[in-house]
Amino acid sequence: MKGIIFTEFLDLVDSTFGIEVTEAILERAQVASGGAYTQVGDYGHGEMVQLVVALAEEVKVPIEQLLMLYGKALFARLVAIHKVDMSQYNSAFGFLLRVEDDIHRQVRKLYDKATPPTFLFDEIGEQRMVLRYMSHRGFGAVAHGLILGCAAYYGEDLVIERTALNESGTEVRFVLERQ
Structure with a gap:
């Protein structure tokens, strides 16, 4: 890392x-x-x-609570440190849809040993998004916090349901619903 x-x-x-x-x-x-x-x-x-x-x-x-707190705080810090132009995304959903292409691709270019998580989208709608987080690190709670941080950045209220898809937590399903 x-x-x-x-x-x-x-x-x-x-x-x-x-x-x-x-x-x-x-x-x-x-x-x-x-x-x-x-x-x-x-x-x-x-x-x-x-x-x-x-x-x-x-x-x-609890560890879970600490990891989510960290993820939420980390979102704002990474945006500031890396000077991400958040104006090009219109919402939390818009940002999340572009993480792989816009953010993780740049991370891989900058740091040859970097292995950021992968996000795959199973459902994309105006009010609901279903995505899968995959990482050998199993930090789904941090990803949850990052999503909360993203929603807070855009002033959005999201209900987030998180389900581990395996015992190690290396694959997690998130269901996001706008309120």
Whole structure:
């Protein structure tokens, strides 16, 4: 995983829970990198799992809730950092439909080792969208948070139903409905 995912996570922990919690989870997790991340570095996704588990233990908040919080915050940060022109998309659905071609394609060009998740669309309508998230990392809760962040960006109220399609969580079905 790219280091930006780690640096943004630790920034979120700092701002939400305090630097003392950040230091505590780094000590508790004992990650291979020692917790010294650079935005462009490459790190195993297992380190993120260790950090999230350590955070959940430290703050007594369920892992699922923390991953969704992180995903929601990460959306706005990635838009800002990468200067994504969000005006070219008219809605959360419009953005999500273009993630593969506009965002993930650029990520693969910029970072030769990057393996972003894949989104496949099973249903596309004005009020309802059904998509499948696929990633060897199994971070469906982060994807859920990212979708929430996207909806918030466009000021949309979406009801999101998430269903794991396998035990490892590497394939997840999302049903999005506009309210």
